[in-house]
Amino acid sequence: MSEAAETPARVIESFGRRVIVESQAGVRMPAELFGKRLNCVCGDEVMIRGPQGSGDVAKVVRVLPRRSLFARTDSRGRTEPLAANLSLLVVIIAPEPEPDLFIADRYLAGAALANIAGALIVNKSELAGAQEPEFQARVNDYERAGYRVLRISAKHDEQSVAPVRALLAGASAMLVGQSGVGKSTLTNRLAPESERATRSLSDATGEGRHTTVSTALFRLASGGELIDSPGVRDYAPPPVEDAMVQVGWPEILALAPECRFNNCLHIREPGCAVTAAVAEKSLSPRRYESYKRLLNIMRGLAPEYERRR
Ligand SMILES: Nc1nc2c(ncn2[C@@H]2O[C@H](COP(=O)(O)OP(=O)(O)O)[C@@H](O)[C@H]2O)c(=O)[nH]1
Ligand SMILES: [Mg+2]
Ligand SMILES: [Zn+2]
Incomplete structure (x- = not known):
């Protein structure tokens, strides 16, 4: 294989070992990882070799050096990369479902340990639960710690989302948080093209719910890019001393x-x-x-x- 046949691309969606890449000209195509040892995740900059004939798919042949790598420890204690080249991790909580703030803290810790900035979004702020003194005190803890905190209503208040656009402009950000907090709703508002993706997936499974099954990157009209990920039950950073x-x-x-x-x-x-x-x-x-x-x-x-x- 000649070096000349390789072209740069970005991994914009990953489902385990299957990925979708976008060429520098903006052409999107499915690709396979070339070789068992190769590993790439959403956000990775890679070199690909285009399809060589009909029925062939593009191959990811090399992963370029990463500016950052956000990872987790899986249930077997192994490090699993989740997204590459992030500059910002945005943790979303809401009064419903009941927040597990220990998970939020571990996410923010995982970001800091990977040299990625952290911020908190409180969604569903229009709900009565968001006005509870206990809930507000817990949120204030993050502001006192020094985090940027934005209170929004992704579903009901377009204006409240404007500061999120400003936060994300120029950033490569990932949204994380428990299932049901509103990650996809916010992503859809910021990047309307993402709507179609979640909808077609839920149609295909017949679940009637918009369940996010893959990690995907969307470019924002207001600048910056956003990675939506499936909700998780737990998160721990890779081991550190x-x-x-x-x-x-x-x-x-x-x-x-x-x-x-x-x-x-x-x-x-x-x-x-x-x-x-x-x-x-x-x-x-x-x-x-x-x-x-x-x-x-x-x-x-x-x-x-x-x-x-
Ligand atoms: N009350 C309220 N519900 C919201 C808001 N944003 C999202 N939701 C609802 O919360 C549920 C979960 O949203 P979804 O975006 O799928 O959450 P995800 O699992 O984090 O991606 C859906 O029923 C949304 O309509 C909001 O600002 N206020
Ligand atoms: Mg979702
Ligand atoms: Zn001390």
Whole structure:
């Protein structure tokens, strides 16, 4: 195979090992990965070899260096890449379904550990549940931690979505969050072309529901690009050493220099500025609990981590 036969393309949809790529001229086509060792995900920049004859499909022959790689730990403790070249991860929560904020925190931590900015969108803000003091206090924790937080109603309030367009302009962003929070509704509003995709899929399965089954990238008229992904039940970042876990908590990282020990993990060490802040509630006890939980998860993954090194 000659080098000259290879052309650059972008992976805009991936279903496991089958992908859809878009050429630089904007032509979309299905492609297969060439060789078992090759792995690519939505957002990847790749080199492809076009179909060689009728009945043939394009082959992805090489994955170009990634600016970032967002990944998760799967149920067997292995690292599974989810999206490449992201600059922003947007976590969506809503008053319904009942939010699991520990998952939201782990998503934001996974982004920070992969050098990807994080932001929070609170959807379904028009619902009464969004006005509950408890819910609002939990959301405020993220603003106090330093995250950008946008409150929207993707379904009912076009104006509320304008700040999302501004946030995403120039970004390569992925929307994540529990199933049912409104990821696809928001994606459809931002990139109307995405509507057809979800609709035809749900027609085909006859489920009568718009279930997102693949991870797909959409370009936004307002600038930037957006990756919609299927809802997940759980998320944990790939394994990192104990001292790195706090990178996922900006409010902990900000206080760490004030701890007595520079290797403080903020658990039971004397002179810890973080546990002091938690005691006086200037640092959210719930967010701190979440930090400790991820530290424990990472310690559980440690044997796997050792084996891979
Ligand atoms: N009340 C309300 N419902 C919404 C809003 N946005 C989306 N929904 C509804 O929430 C449900 C799940 O939306 P969907 O976009 O499929 O969520 P996804 O699973 O995260 O992709 C659908 O019934 C939507 O119509 C909103 O702003 N307010
Ligand atoms: Mg969806
Ligand atoms: Zn400390």
